[in-house]
């Protein structure tokens with residue numbers, strides 16, 4: 001039986017952070033032998049916010065693929081490629097734009113939210129409004145049936161489903177599947193300030209942070225604001241450090257909760273324990289990363305091979321899509 005196809009991507013906007021790892025990448029790794037997987041460095045998506053300063057795009061692309069491999073993605077099993085290497089993504093984006101109402105894009109919650117959060121950038125652009133449409137094109141181009149992402153991406157998958165339905169209706173063929181979202185156990189990881197961890201918010205712990213950096217950031221994490229003295233009873237449900245214990249220290253999380261609620265451990269000590277768990281979690285990833293960093297050619301070959309494999313699938317589907325829209329050979 002043929003394997004189902006899944007697609008997912010990440011923007012090369014800087015070193016990967018733990019939210020990317022736990023929300024998405026960890027799931028990609030688990031799914032890669034069950035599905036036909038396409039994992040894409042979405043550099044055009046990065047340009048929607050970084051258009052004024054694209055200097056680091058190539059460097060970030062290398063670093064991101066290194067992070068993916070260091071975490072356990074297998075380039076034999078998965079197709080790993082760069083969006084801008086497969087031009088059909090742009091062609092399908094254009095074709096879908098013909099019938100996508102502006103109002104669908106304007107009401108996507110991440111659109112207004114990002115405009116609000118990234119006030120220092122001019123994002124009143126055509127490209128930024130079209131971000132979810134480009135993402136829909138990425139997914140639909142491979143007729144992917146599922147998309148493993150963090151919870152923040154659900155509205156984008158929802159609009160992709162709407163666009164698939166509209167295409168199928170207009171051109172009278174159930175051509176595109178309506179893709180499902182696949183969430184990991186960790187749906188949204190908070191940053192050290194308690195908001196969603198995001199490269200855009202400067203509240204991240206990176207996969208490549210060194211132990212001292214990790215310790216420093218864990219010390220800054222928001223804890224229960226109602227706790228003044230270290231033997232006051234704490235409320236773990238409002239504490240970011242506790243959320244991290246749940247993710248990275250699952251064996252001890254129950255006892256951490258107990259001693260916190262009884263005021264038997266201070267936040268400083270609790271964070272020290274957490275920092276050491278994180279440091280040992282990240283150590284093997286860091287070591288693999290160091291080895292890969294010396295292999296730029298190897299990364300280049302992976303991306304070239306991935307682009308070839310993705311292009312073959314894209315070309316085949318694009319020919320059918322053109323035909324359905326009467327754009328094929330005369």
Ligand code: ADP
Nearest residue numbers: 011019020023024149150187188189197198199
């Ligand atoms: P960032 O916000 O750091 O720029 P991206 O928008 O490039 O990250 O997201 C890449 C992937 O990582 C998406 O699947 C997204 O849902 C996931 N992701 C990002 N941040 C988090 C988070 N804090 N918790 C869970 N998943 C996340």
